[in-house]
Amino acid sequence: MIPREDIDKVRERIQIEDIVSDYVSLRNAGTGSMKGLCPFHDEKTPSFHVRPHVGRWHCFGCGEGGDVFSFVERIEHIPFIEAVQFLARKAGIELRDEKGPSQNRGVTRARLVDAHTIAVEFYRDQLAKNPAAQEFLTGRGFDRDVIDSFEVGYSPDSWDELLRHLRGRGFTEKELAATGLFSTGNRGMYDRFRGRIMWPIHSITGETIGFGARIMGDGQPKYLNTPETQLYQKSKVLYGLDRAKKQISTERKVVIVEGYTDVMAAHLAGIESAVATCGTAFGTEHTKIVRRLIGDSASPSAGVQLSSGRSVGGEIIFTFDGDEAGQKAALRAYEEDQSFAAQTFIAVDKEGRDPADVRQQDGDEGVRELVESREPLFAFAIRSVLKGARLETAEGRVAGLRAAAPMVAGIRDRVLRGEYTRQLSGWLGMDEDTVRTYVRNAGGPQGQARQTPAQLAPRNQLRDPIERIEREALEVILQMPNYARAAGVDDLPAETFVVPVHRSVHDAIRAAGGVAAYAAKEEELQSRGVPDPAGKASSWFVEEVSERAEPEVVAAISQISVAPIPQHDPAGLWAYARGIILSLLRLGVTRQIGEIRGRLQRTDPDDDNYVALFTRLMQLEKQKRAYEEA
Known part of the structure; x- marks a missing residue:
């Protein structure tokens, strides 16, 4: 309805x-x-490409691709109309007809976000009215500015105060039930959070999607989180990620703590890459989020620590508590994929304190020292296993070897495996050759990661020169339509492309009006004063082409529209585009010349068609010479 x-x-x-x-x-x-x-999809080397100029994305690994709307649909698991609303809010655009019939079929993401935004302000107002709640926070070293910065609030110890507040703001019963902010009993809905300190949990883009709550007294449960909702899936959320993502990407380092106050303490200590899980163990989905942000790769050097203390390939530092639960969490992290494990470190306070307690007792410097004291996850995990063995006895050392050897054998990096084999012999106090032999026998064939082919082979893998030129020409048309138009690409006949999928893409381009349609759109945007009219017109043009393509061709269009173009300056780009189009034109003319020559050989010179064919041959020969001289 938009x-x-x-x-x-x-x-x-x-x-x-x-x-x-x-x-x-x-x-x-x-x-x-x-x-x-x-x-x-899970990958270790980047294959996800974005072409800002045409407004498209494509993954050459899994074959997914599209425009900015499809990206938001996929990443946020929302329908198209909500993706438009999501982006409209970011762009500050008020959409028309948002409350048409399509909006009444269910609870929208936008309405849930609005309810949470109002709840944040409600809880913050309540905190301002409650001295005991304020004392709870200030007593832990957080002043008013920090509390406001993290938007911490308080849920009043009442049955339905937030419920009445949101009803007064026009939310329906169906919407209220879907927020996760309320529970349902014999008397109907009531506030889920009561008498608790409230931490808003944000999506990576900064929208409030849930809350973490801590009781101030001795009641149970001590911590209570928003349940699973349309907005909030705890296995895919990290508290503080919206604040930390820029620093994580810049430093290629993330510090993972266990609680909301730990995140606050770490940020105050200058560790702005700190995040926390939300009432759940650090799992596979969290790993994927972290790896994408630090730009993880499968480089053999991943996780190798330099003399400066910095880890090549990025660092993931866990600050688990020193108790048994913290050690189990570390071992779970160890079980994630190897390149992640090789980049992972553990920092455990000797007294078993969490970062918030460390900051209270030792100040900001204490938190920084805790993070700096990290040790590699491999070492921590192996030593954790050995803690249960009585290494002072021969039987205990053998038991320790049996427990730790499979872990060392599972390290896929051969050099790193050798280093930990030597370290294990030292920790056990056993002969190195004996340990090496046992580790070797404990290992097995390493599994190979499954490779998912892309829809089209990458351009640099094409061996057929005709297929390669056709692909390059389509890349020019979809990514640089202004250059393609100047090179005369709209004059290409339908039979120019001989590779079936290329011809289908070209058919869709022609159905969209060719690059002339792009030029008209650019002129229209320019007349309206839209910033970057060429880029916006390019994005529109690719979308128009996609809409006119057969469903099985859309993925190919997505891939072609983001394929990297060889590096050139602006003048070089024009020469490249023109050269590719001319090469394609020459191929087409050469193909037509061959066909007509064959027909001439099969035609009687006295036949009326012979003169017409010969005339056409002369025209094509002239055209070919013109292309060769251009």
């Missing part, structure tokens, strides 16, 4: 790279191209 003009307005205002960068650490990948780790 008018097409409003959707186009959102597309014009939004920069796709800004949206994607909220979820993925993007790095330069050549002229007008950026890349990072795909957020839609």
